[in-house]
């Protein structure tokens with residue numbers, strides 16, 4: 001059993017803190033946002049993730065997990081703070097990592113271990129966190145251990161993957177790495193690999209997500225090329241993947257979430273070599289624009305049209321809307337219609353007063369700032385419905401209600417969730433990416 005202080009109680013820090021507590025460690029969960037700490041102290045679990053409520057409640061009730069607005073001295077300090085991405089400068093914001101280091105320094109003792117779990121550009125552990133921690137007067141690698149251990153859990157399956165995924169750890173020296181190995185061995189059922197150094201571990205995490213992002217970009221480009229040949233790209237990809245060394249991912253309306261659209265850019269922190277990687281990012285970012293082209297092909301002008309977007313979460317069966325392609329699609333639809341109106345005005349043509357009426361539905365998302373409505377209301381009088389997220393619920397949409405409610409008959413199924421034959425037989429036009 002060890003004492004542990006976890007910094008940041010979000011999607012990663014909270015399940016990690018609970019996992020460690022449920023394995024007998026004495027854990028303090030610290031968050032700089034007092035409302036997060038307060039709500040957890042009241043038993044309100046603010047992160048939406050299957051099984052998390054019961055898991056965190058178990059940890060809190062056992063007394064092994066306490067939440068606090070203060071950092072505690074502990075044998076292990078685990079940092080899981082945000083590392084957001086500045087879209088304009090294409091750089092990671094490392095302020096929260098620095099803040100965490102500054103908060104740890106006064107509590108750091110000889111023999112302690114600091115683990116950075118946040119996803120960061122290569123070099124961050126050594127160049128950013130280490131000097132901040134060394135303001136304590138202690139030296140990394142000799143007085144205290146400093147390690148990067150990237151987190152690879154899949155949202156929607158976090159608790160299982162926390163236990164089962166393999167881990168890659170890299171410390172500022174071998175002693176540091178081994179100190180962290182001892183902690184992760186206490187709950188990880190997968191293999192634990194030790195990287196040469198912290199920068200390598202940072203790099204490994206980034207190339208894992210980059211691999212997936214580039215592969216999805218390939219699938220998206222295959223879909224666009226397939227359209228030119230009248231080939232169903234999903235069928236073609238399925239067939240291609242029967243080859244023992246081919247594994248093409250699935251096309252879709254874009255790549256969302258907190259990681260894949262961001263992490264590949266982190267590789268450009270101190271390198272000018274991003275070429276394929278940045279092209280792939282741009283292909284994935286262009287996919288909402290392709291959905292707009294598909295709508296225009298069938299509907300002509302989008303001005304005055306009512307379009308229902310089903311699925312606002314960034315992927316199926318989760319409620320997280322961070323970097324959601326659906327939200328990009330909604331914004332780009334607005335822009336596309338504004339452009340149409342401007343072009344009409346410039347050309348002296350008359351314009352209708354209306355813009356575009358976009359209706360959003362999602363059974364998982366609870367974000368009050370989004371104007372989410374019920375399924376039937378969203379498709380009512382819609383000229384087209386776009387299925388933008390592969391929630392299980394969308395596989396069984398009520399055809400009769402759609403027939404009665406919709407004004408048009410166009411369905412753009414970006415995730416191939418519908419049975420095309422069934423819907424086509426009922427008179428719908430189904431377009432898939």
Ligand SMILES: NC(=O)c1ccc[n+]([C@@H]2O[C@H](COP(=O)([O-])OP(=O)(O)OC[C@H]3O[C@@H](n4cnc5c(N)ncnc54)[C@H](O)[C@@H]3O)[C@@H](O)[C@H]2O)c1
Nearest residue numbers: 008009010011012031032033081083096099100118119151
């Ligand atoms: N969400 C994922 O799927 C995922 C997966 C793997 C890795 N990561 C990485 O893990 C890190 C955390 O991501 P997340 O999704 O858990 O973020 P999050 O936004 O869900 O949670 C972060 C928490 O940290 C708190 N915080 C901010 N600054 C702090 C500080 N100085 N001290 C203590 N608490 C602080 C915030 O208030 C927030 O509650 C990021 O680097 C992310 O890229 C995320």
Ligand SMILES: CC(=O)N[C@@H]1[C@@H](OP(=O)(O)OP(=O)(O)OC[C@H]2O[C@@H](n3ccc(=O)[nH]c3=O)[C@H](O)[C@@H]2O)O[C@H](CO)[C@@H](O)[C@@H]1O
Nearest residue numbers: 152153154155208209212249250252255256257259314315
């Ligand atoms: C390497 C890897 O597996 N990393 C995972 C990833 O988690 P995630 O939830 O962000 O990942 P995905 O499920 O891939 O979804 C992302 C977006 O890609 C779209 N998509 C997906 C597959 C496809 O074939 N075609 C697509 O278009 C999908 O709809 C969604 O918008 O990053 C986390 C943080 O670092 C990791 O911890 C976690 O291991």
